[in-house]
Amino acid sequence: MYFVLSKVLLFLLYPALWVLVLFVIALLLKNSKRKQHLFIGAIILFYVFSVPLFLNLFGHAWSVKPNTLRKNQVYSCAIILGGFSSVDKYGNGYFNSASDRFIEGVKLFNTGAAKNVLISGGNGNLIPGYFKEASWVKTQLLLFNVPDSNIVVESNSRNTIENAIYSKALLQKLGLKPPYLLVTSDFHMRRAKMIFEKEGVPVVPYPCDYTVTQNRNTWGDLIPDGGSFGGWNIYLKELVGYVVDKWK
Numbered sequence: 001m002y003f004v005l006s007k008v009l010l011f012l013l014y015p016a017l018w019v020l021v022l023f024v025i026a027l028l029l030k031n032s033k034r035k036q037h038l039f040i041g042a043i044i045l046f047y048v049f050s051v052p053l054f055l056n057l058f059g060h061a062w063s064v065k066p067n068t069l070r071k072n073q074v075y076s077c078a079i080i081l082g083g084f085s086s087v088d089k090y091g092n093g094y095f096n097s098a099s100d101r102f103i104e105g106v107k108l109f110n111t112g113a114a115k116n117v118l119i120s121g122g123n124g125n126l127i128p129g130y131f132k133e134a135s136w137v138k139t140q141l142l143l144f145n146v147p148d149s150n151i152v153v154e155s156n157s158r159n160t161i162e163n164a165i166y167s168k169a170l171l172q173k174l175g176l177k178p179p180y181l182l183v184t185s186d187f188h189m190r191r192a193k194m195i196f197e198k199e200g201v202p203v204v205p206y207p208c209d210y211t212v213t214q215n216r217n218t219w220g221d222l223i224p225d226g227g228s229f230g231g232w233n234i235y236l237k238e239l240v241g242y243v244v245d246k247w248k
Helices: 002-008 015-028 032-050 052-062 100-110 133-143 160-174 186-198 227-247
Strands: 078-081 085-087 093-095 117-120 151-154 180-185 203-208
Touching: 015 032, 015 227, 032 052, 032 227, 052 186, 052 227, 078 100, 078 160, 078 186, 085 133, 093 133, 100 117, 100 133, 100 180, 100 203, 117 133, 117 160, 133 151, 151 160, 160 186, 160 227, 180 186, 186 203, 186 227
Parallel strands: 078 117, 078 180, 117 151, 180 203
Antiparallel strands: 085 093
């Protein structure tokens, strides 16, 4: 029920929707003073959520600082959270914009930082199909010469909480000792780390797939950019999810 409700209500977090609602209400109101206040409010909201500066500031504050991997330090496993691949209309998997998770996971294995790779992710769609992300990702790892014996597949989880629960069971079954490297997108790391540790899985954060710029802000970041709305959609979802999952 929680999974379904979270998917259905997700659209309520979109700032563009808030701006649109304010404009529509302002158009329908007859009171000129209230109409003016709502229009001003909508314009302010539009500016705040459309300029890259505010998104970058929030993104940097939200980020979890990665642990520096010491030379010759080897972890028993790198947990790579799904969400970096999708399925086309023919049922074939493909890498999406978050594929940096996959790249970093392969790098950790090939450089010897992690002895094994655990892919955690099933099908997070509200109406799931037959596609299982972790199972498909395993076929790609094999293409990158990661041995079958070093790949652990967890293909039942639908969200981060289930990622942690099912991964913990597999890791304990295989006798892989903690702590584990946790590989996921920068915007998702704070919530993912909290959930895994809450489930009793010691992890070392290894963020990647950075959404906001890692350079210094410039005057150009004060100019509205439609892409910022998409960034806020992601971060507000993570923020609300963090609060809910922390107290759930």
